[in-house]
Amino acid sequence: MLSLVTYLAGAASSPVRAGSPSEYVVTAVVLVAVWGAGRSLRLRRAYLEELKDRAARLERAHAADTRAARAEERSRIARELHDVVAHHVSVMTVQAAAARRVLASDPDLAREALSAIEHTGRLAMAEMRNIVGVLRTDTRADARAELGPQPGVRDLPSLVEQMREAGLPTRLLVEGEPVALPAGVDLAAYRLVQEGLTNSLRHAGAGAEAVVTVRYEPYELDVRVEDDGRGAAQEMELSSPPGHGLVGIRERVALYGGILNIGPLPGGGFEVRARLPLKDGQ
Template structure:
């Protein structure tokens, strides 16, 4: 506690130190009847300590010259100011500079002690340098620890921000896929209901029922997607959709008027949850684009399970425009991002037999 107070009040500490050293030096000069030159040399050495933190080397030089002058004039040395100056140099200067400066001051003190025979002064100088060097080393170590802690804290904050950005991107992709697909289906169903509202009320009611069920499904997915626990983690209100839910997806799209044929090759097996969701979203996005933009009547979805990867192909017989199936925008970007997360690849473009095709390859066990 005392040490912390001293560190917080350096100017006051130096003033008190100067007064104490000055009082001792003046008392020693008066006691030995060194009234003019002795008092002047004593005051010079003491007053120099006021600026010891700002100019430690200069203060050491002044104090050393004062001590040497006192030794020459009066054959005595008072080592207190010199010890304080050496300690200060050791604390505030580099080891190399403080070593050379202390060696020079020590050489001067050796010459002074030859005149004064006060060899204890040398011990004071060496002890002061060792004490100051130890404190400087300790401070450097503590500063290094603080810098390391600050660096780790900055890295932690950066990781948190990066994770938040990734989570926002994930939610944005999910929102786009969920909303775009369900709104597209509802729009088509609403248009169909309007066309047959007077001529075929039963079909109109069927379309309106499909709109209601699609809307409820969309709300359920949105609640699951946006639900957050109090501690900030996502609260899963239900299982994430995956390739196992393609039958329901295909049935929903068929209900919107697009004839979809689903083919599954290979033995179905459990996939990592993130990869399974991404594969489902790719199929969903491709069918949504076909439904909205292609004017297609038929679409084919092929899923092939392999030991090391899952292959997906979505093809339609719609017209290819300058922006085929709407996949030149956010939809294609989102599909590519999903595939790249797992080290796979995605191709999208006109098919040889007409229409548009989206093909994706997702390695099993990679990424995620």
């Protein structure tokens, strides 16, 4: 554009008329065309640079999202594995200790305890296979057929019975009209009860009893595990940092917008309680 203006100014002020007006017009058109081509080239280069920069930003954002998703998946896997392994290993440890104490005096009772250990080990292996199976990338029909459903509230009676066999007297109370639960809430409720009973088995002390209460309310599921232990569980919770199991419970309850209470009861004993919202009463 500067060349065109200079040319026109020079042509208009020059005392020498070396060419016809048409020649000046042609020259001006050529200069305009060259200027337009240069401008278009600069704009195209700027546009391509912007596209490259945008693609780089999108790639970085995608990589960050992928890392966050992988971290969340690792956390979920660790939480599931901990819940399965910690519970079953705790039960097996208690049963093995009981078998050792009565091995000489009551071989039949010791054999029953060993059978219970074997059964508990098989349950642990089955649950771990389910968790690992979910992580498999193989989507063939036969692979999917190997995967069992995740545990839920429907499986609490067998969990309570397992705790009784392990030596912790446990009762299950179901209040309200049962409704179909979302899969995530169903699993979260089961894991909360599992962790709460495992905590009672480890720390409530000899002679303690546990009560599991599941209350269905119109817009809420109230799940509570209480024991009447005399201080062991309270001391464990208040004097040591929270373990992975309790952290996992907090994460699960927070994920579904619930309210969690963990701590000693006023009259003695310990409580793990969660109130999980249900959308539209389901």
